[in-house]
Amino acid sequence: MGPYDSSVSAGSSSGSSSSCSVKPADPIDGLLAGAGYRVRSSELRQVAQRLERLETVMINAPTEVSHLANDAVHYNPSDLASWVDSLLSELHQPEIAPDPSTFSDLNYIAHAQGGPVLVNPMVGHCELSSGTEIEEDSGIRLVHVLMTCAESVHRGELSLAASFIEELQGLLTSVDGERGIGKVAGYFIDALSRRVFAPQEASLAGSAFENAVLYHHFYEACPYLKFAHFTANQAILEAFDGHDCVHVIDFNLMHGLQWPALIQALALRPGGPPLLRLTGIGPPSPDGHDSLREIGLRLAELARSVNVRFAFRGVAASRLDDVKPWMLQVNPKEVIAVNSIMQLHKLLGSDPSRGSPIDPVLEWIRNLNPKIVMVVEQEANHNQPEFLDRFTEALHYYSTMFDSLEACSAQLEKSLAEMYIQREICNVVCCEGLARVERHEPLDKWRDRLGGAGFTSLHLGSNAFKQASMLLTLFSAEGYCVEENEGCLTLGWHSRPLIAASAWQAMPVLQHPLPLINHHQNVI
Amino acid sequence: MVNLLQNGDVCMEELKEETPMFCINDNEDVLVEILRRLDGRSLGSAACVCKMWCGIARNDALWEHLCFRHVSPPPSGVRPVVMALGGYRRLYMVCVRPVLSRLGRMRVRVGGGESDLVSRVWTRQEVELSLSLFCVDYYERLLGGGGKLGDAPASSLIFLCKTVNV
Numbered sequence: 001m002g003p004y005d006s007s008v009s010a011g012s013s014s015g016s017s018s019s020c021s022v023k024p025a026d027p028i029d030g031l032l033a034g035a036g037y038r039v040r041s042s043e044l045r046q047v048a049q050r051l052e053r054l055e056t057v058m059i060n061a062p063t064e065v066s067h068l069a070n071d072a073v074h075y076n077p078s079d080l081a082s083w084v085d086s087l088l089s090e091l092h093q094p095e096i097a098p099d100p101s102t103f104s105d106l107n108y109i110a111h112a113q114g115g116p117v118l119v120n121p122m123v124g125h126c127e128l129s130s131g132t133e134i135e136e137d138s139g140i141r142l143v144h145v146l147m148t149c150a151e152s153v154h155r156g157e158l159s160l161a162a163s164f165i166e167e168l169q170g171l172l173t174s175v176d177g178e179r180g181i182g183k184v185a186g187y188f189i190d191a192l193s194r195r196v197f198a199p200q201e202a203s204l205a206g207s208a209f210e211n212a213v214l215y216h217h218f219y220e221a222c223p224y225l226k227f228a229h230f231t232a233n234q235a236i237l238e239a240f241d242g243h244d245c246v247h248v249i250d251f252n253l254m255h256g257l258q259w260p261a262l263i264q265a266l267a268l269r270p271g272g273p274p275l276l277r278l279t280g281i282g283p284p285s286p287d288g289h290d291s292l293r294e295i296g297l298r299l300a301e302l303a304r305s306v307n308v309r310f311a312f313r314g315v316a317a318s319r320l321d322d323v324k325p326w327m328l329q330v331n332p333k334e335v336i337a338v339n340s341i342m343q344l345h346k347l348l349g350s351d352p353s354r355g356s357p358i359d360p361v362l363e364w365i366r367n368l369n370p371k372i373v374m375v376v377e378q379e380a381n382h383n384q385p386e387f388l389d390r391f392t393e394a395l396h397y398y399s400t401m402f403d404s405l406e407a408c409s410a411q412l413e414k415s416l417a418e419m420y421i422q423r424e425i426c427n428v429v430c431c432e433g434l435a436r437v438e439r440h441e442p443l444d445k446w447r448d449r450l451g452g453a454g455f456t457s458l459h460l461g462s463n464a465f466k467q468a469s470m471l472l473t474l475f476s477a478e479g480y481c482v483e484e485n486e487g488c489l490t491l492g493w494h495s496r497p498l499i500a501a502s503a504w505q506a507m508p509v510l511q512h513p514l515p516l517i518n519h520h521q522n523v524i
Numbered sequence: 525m526v527n528l529l530q531n532g533d534v535c536m537e538e539l540k541e542e543t544p545m546f547c548i549n550d551n552e553d554v555l556v557e558i559l560r561r562l563d564g565r566s567l568g569s570a571a572c573v574c575k576m577w578c579g580i581a582r583n584d585a586l587w588e589h590l591c592f593r594h595v596s597p598p599p600s601g602v603r604p605v606v607m608a609l610g611g612y613r614r615l616y617m618v619c620v621r622p623v624l625s626r627l628g629r630m631r632v633r634v635g636g637g638e639s640d641l642v643s644r645v646w647t648r649q650e651v652e653l654s655l656s657l658f659c660v661d662y663y664e665r666l667l668g669g670g671g672k673l674g675d676a677p678a679s680s681l682i683f684l685c686k687t688v689n690v
Contacts, residue, residue, distance in 0.1 A: 230656070255667060257660065264659035265652070267605050298666050302659070305608035463649070470653055474626050 037080045050084045057088070138174045139181040145171060146185060147392070149192055154388040158196055165193045179406065184399045187422050188391075191429035204426040208283040208291070212254050214423070217416035219257055221408045223475045224499045227468055227482070227491045228341050229258040231501045232374040234464040236337045237265050239372035239503075244274045245334040249368075251320060251343040253280030256295040258339070260302055267306040275309045279328050284316040292316060320347055321357040325364045336370040344375060344446075346437040348383055362453040366506045372458060373504040377446060379490055379497040382428050383439035394428045397498070404493035407476060443488060443500040450504055458503040459487030549576060556580060560589050564621055587612035591620050592651070599651055606655070609662040618661055619654040 029041045039047055077083045149164035168189045175182035194201075206214075219225040240246045246266075250258070259278060266273045278299065285291045292314030303310030317323045320343060330336060349356030365373060380397040384390050401421060408414045427438040441449075447457065468482045468489055483490050483497065490497035548555050559570055559581060567590065571581035580586075584607070591612055592598050606615055627650060 230653075233656075257663070260659045260663035261656035264605060264609075264656055268599075268601060268652075268655070298663070301666060302663055305662075306605045306659075307608075466649055467653060470627065470649065474623060474653075 032080070037078050039080045043081050047081050047084060050088060051080075054084055054087055138171060139185075142168065142171045142175060142181060142185050143395075146188060146192075146395070150388055150391040153192065153195060154386065154391075161192070161196050165189065165196060168192075181399070183418075184395070184402050187398070187418075187425050188395060188429065190422075191426045194426060195430040199430070204423045206423070208285060211283075211423075212291075214416055214420035215254050216257070217413045218420040221410065221413040221417035222405055223472060223480060224491060225257075225341070226471060226475065227489075228376040228499060228501060230261065230471055231460065231464050231468055231489055232339055232341065232376060233258065233262045233265065234467055235374055235458070235460055235503045236262060236339070236372060237269070238461065238463070239337060239458075240266070240274065240335060241269075242271075243335040243371075245277075245331070246274045246337070247277040247279065247330065247334045248337045248339060249279045249281070249328055249370075251281050251338070251340040253282045253292060253295055253314070256280065256299050258341070259299055263299070263303050263308050263310070264306060267308050273306075273308040275311075276303065277311045277313070277331075277334065279313045279315060281315045281317055281320070281323060283318050290314070319357075320344075321361055323361075325368065328368070330368055336368055338365055338368070338370045338373040340374065341376045342378060345377055345383070345439045345441060348439040348441065350383065350385055350433075350436075350439070358449075359453070362450070362455075366454045369506050371505065373450075373455060373506070374501070375446060375450070375504060376499060376501045377443070378440040379442055379492070379500045380440040381442050381445075383441050390428060394425065396496075398425055400493050400496050401498055404479060404498070407479065443485065443490070443497075443502065446500075446502065450502075454507050455504040456507050457487055458505050460484075460489050460501065460503055464489060552580065556583075556586070559586055562590075564590055564616055582613065584612045587616050591616050595648075595651055599648075602655070606658070609658055615654070615658050619658045623650060623654050623657070 027041045029039050029044060032039050145164055145168050149161050149168060152158075152161040152164060168185070172182065172186060172189065175185070177183060177186050205211075215225075236248065248259075248262070250256075263276065266276060278296070280292055280296065282292050293312075296312030296314055300310050300312055313329065315323060315327050344358060344361075347356065347358035347361055349358075378397075381393050382390055382397070384393070398421060402418070405414060405417060405421075408417070424438050427436055428440075431437075451457075465482065465484055468491065472480050472482060472491075479494055481492055481495060483492065485497075485500070488500055488502040490500045492498050555577075559567060562570065567581055567586065571578045588603070588606075592602075606612055609615075610618075
């Protein structure tokens, strides 16, 4: 832990009772001042490095140090910067270039914004390859200009924004674009330039096939989706305990990667497997090629190998609110689980006072009377009405996510996973209105929304937590953390949660009839 | 054995073999018993000795024993599932070995917040997790066989096998 990590503040220290009168242009760090040392906030990092250097020197060359006690001139130690410098020169140590910093991206962002750093800057995963001060400053400047550009976009000053984008592209050449802040900034600059120069084709939405491939590589490159799948399966397995006729409704089938583990767990459960029905919702495939059915066939093959009675049904819909409950053909005798991995946020609207497309969907979900509804969502606030707030939040969120992706060693998976993330970034930054589907909201808002729609929260048990922890131990470097949050589980990077899993159950309904197979009432 | 003849000459009779020379290859059941007690790496080496040893060492029953000999009680009803998904030898290579070594090496925080060094004895949850990962591996091979993803898809378990740069 460096001596400065908890004390970086732009001159406005909160807890210290220091009585230093501070010139606003050159602030003295408040917390150190309380201990009697005067150090300028801007010099904190250099002073820290030199103190560490001094410590190394003193440990390695104790004989040289002893002469300091006899005839050296002692400088005032309260002026820490010059005191350290003088000691180092006494010990004939040359000045060193600053060490390669282990700044994480967030530190850059916080520096550029001038605000207090909430993240331990020593915990850094992105080492700058050339490690010079110039590069660090470029990184800070990059973020600063990025924020200024976003601000001008926010105010509608597009020509000003365009000039900032040119400047940003120039700045990008002086940082390492392969890692750290350079990489994240590159994607955001790209997104901003799409928004400013080509707003019509801004969305990067590809074909359903491409999306599924990118999703698959995102699944393999980092543990977020694995965490989502395994946690959801554990909760669904527990909900299905004791029932013989079960039906899972998956809001986004993709390649069906979630379901083999559930099928296997059901095959091995004491008492034998139930009859499992799976209804997979997905986008329609072009030119007659039925990808939903193909996935269903593969899952059926697997289920047959392990002797689980299995039936699959595919529902093709481009948006979730196109799905009508009668399409799901729910049987009143079966127990239903609804599984939504990062789908519900696509139904939100931007104006909280007006209804959004999600309300009728939540209503028909509730009318199905499901035993469990699994909701996994990105833990971020990307649905704020103001562009600048969204941009700032997205910069923090995706910087953290890219940080965590550095741990992935498989190059192909990592590149394609980055493309997957890039699509999300473009959607958050470039798109508006109906085109903007990545409307992430944090867990608290989902709690309010689902509670208001007639669902009660089910606590994910300790089994789910233990399994998630084990999964992380297997798949990751240090840095990921699983946390429990009032019955929900979150997975994050260095204590910033990035994805949250929660389980819900419909509150007992007295008046609504269950939709039967022949029930054609239009619920939307 | 030396015999004294009537005329005083000495002749050597053919030494009758009282105890037959022991050859392990003639005693398959003993070989199996020995192999059962080996660890996975040694079992793999044993399979390289000769054709006969290869055949025996590849016997899935040996690998089943290796996978679950530290689990008590041994999981029941698992065998048909494992056989359908690729067999115990594959289960060991692809899942059990990396899971055990990873979880054994690192300290696992159990829910109560205490750090325990996980011993070689499995918990039920580790068994379940390994089986689930094994099933995902089988499914990904199914997907790849259909040619849907173009070139052979990287299994999600590859990340499991790469040493983690902690």
